[in-house]
Amino acid sequence: MTDNKESQTPPVGRYQPGMPWNPVEKVIFERRSVRAFKKDPLPDSLIKRVLEAGRFAPSAGNVQPWKYVVINDPQIIEQMERDTVKHTRFLMFFLDYTRSLLRRIFLAPLIKLGIRIVPNQLHHVPFTLMQQIAAGKAPVYHGAPAMIIVMTDKRGVGTPSLETGICGQNMVLTAHSLGLGTCWVGMIKILIKMRKWRRFLRIKYPYKVTDCIMLGYPKMRFDGQVEREVQLVDWHDPSTGGKPKTERLGD
């Protein structure tokens, strides 16, 4: 074929080494989390189109261990924002050992022990984000007009949270392919520590919530290619014998 490689978008379903991205790959490689949305509301049909992609996500035993909640009301999201900030301030009052010298000396060892016990929520990145939220410098839900919550059914086969994630990412990629912007927000974990929100969102057995997806029209075109760390892969194949070689993916 003597086509100009740079201008052709290959059809989905075939592979040639070095070929340009097909439409699916393009959505995957250019997806960026969007944190600035237009206020325009989303039509119901568009939200449903995004949800449909999640309905067809794979799951162990096809048990589909998820439940969708759609919040298509900016006022509710604003209330969630206010309450999340308030509760984050409350939590950080106890957790933030960096605030003063006294805290750095006396509180730090205790908090670091706590971080060692629950490292996922208190890793440097969410810790810093919570500091910024408590200080009013970072928004939680980014002013998005709509939110999708995919709840996990704890009774699911295997690892139901994983499947909720797969379902959610199906929705994210579909949303980006339709020109929408999305952002996964894990800080909703703080909101649901409040009983009133657990009641409002009907989060009770067998469901749990870990993350939500903010949805809306992006304020400008955010999607595009970026750089990312080279991934080190343990590569096993007949040539390596017993011990895998370390492949530098992306190098």
Added chain:
Amino acid sequence: MRYLRFLEKLLVPNYVKPKQILTAVLEFDSDKCLGCNLCAKICPARGISPGERKGDPPHVIDIFPGIPMCMACGDCQAACRQGAITIKKGYQTTRLFKRIAQATELTRPRRY
């Protein structure tokens, strides 16, 4: 690749010590920069501040002395139409949260 040593598994890095939290380093090319400050608006951490005087390129603010508030997400690099932003070094923590399966070099998606 080496997994974590015993002490690394045990200890948590201190979030105010620059030697234990190696946040990302960005470089702003003042020749290419137009001063539009799109990067400052886009940064999810709100970590980029416009230059002090008109014509100065933006810079990354410090959360604590010596710790720039940047984790090399690449949003600013993707947004800058002049290509004025380079990521000189990615985000790395030490001790418990040390990166094991990623190298420090950052690359664009490769078309294998």
